[in-house]
Amino acid sequence: IGTHFPNMPFERLLLQPRDYGLADSDPPLTDITSLATQIRAALQGEMNPITESILWNGGFYLWQSGVVDSLSAGLDRAKQDLVEGRVSGKLVHLIETIEAQLYLGPKAKAYTHSSS
DSSP: OEEOOTTSOOEEOOOOGGGGTSOSSOOOOOOHHHHHHHHHHHHTTOOOHHHHHHHHHHHHHHHHTTSSSSHHHHHHHHHHHHHTTHHHHHHHHHHHHHHHHHHHHHHHHHHHHHTO
16 A cells, blocks of 8 residues: 655655454455445444455554544444444435435525526
């Protein structure tokens, strides 16, 4: 993985999930129904093979975006956010926001066109 921040040189990171107590590889993606079931369970805080992939990615991005100071802290925070429902809550919020935009989109255009 390569990282780059303003005014900093490019840095190559060699990170291994096993060094952080996670599986060494992503789980196989089988059928969409099983994948959806595992993702829903992970969003409810259940540990399964998909959960570890979610933690790894979430922890990395929390660290690289500066929310936490280390990958270990990012993994801890990602797990805490999953278990405490913040991730599923954010997903619900995003879905509601998108649905509202889709619902209001045509009305907003019609209102704009009729008022000109």
